[in-house]
Amino acid sequence: MxxxxxxxxxxxxxxxxxxxxxxxxxxxxxxKLVGNLIDSIPGSWDSKKTTSIEVKNLKMLKFDKLIGCLLTHEMMSNERKA
Incomplete structure (x- = not known):
């Protein structure tokens, strides 16, 4: 990314x-999809990456759930900037 x-x-x-x-x-x-997706996120998202890894067991984290979390995080970040 x-x-x-x-x-x-x-x-x-x-x-x-x-x-x-x-x-x-x-x-x-x-x-593997979840892990690869997390690895694809840039360093500026490190806090979100760390939270996703620590709070949610990667084997239990669903791909769609991760996508939803990332989209929500981006939306909230954009709202703070506006």
Missing amino acids: DLKEYIKAMLDWFSVIINELKGYGEVIPKE
Whole structure:
């Protein structure tokens, strides 16, 4: 993810990659998707990354739940800046 890129754009790109891999028959475990998504988030989001890892067991964290948390965090950050 680029520093000026919105989380939605990064998630859309991530989904394209996942869907292409599925098209080739690659099955990616949910835990790996969650881990890769967290790793893709830039350093400016370190507090959110750390919270996601510490508060939620990564094996129990659902991919959709993580996406919702990231979108909410971005929305709240943008509201504070406005």
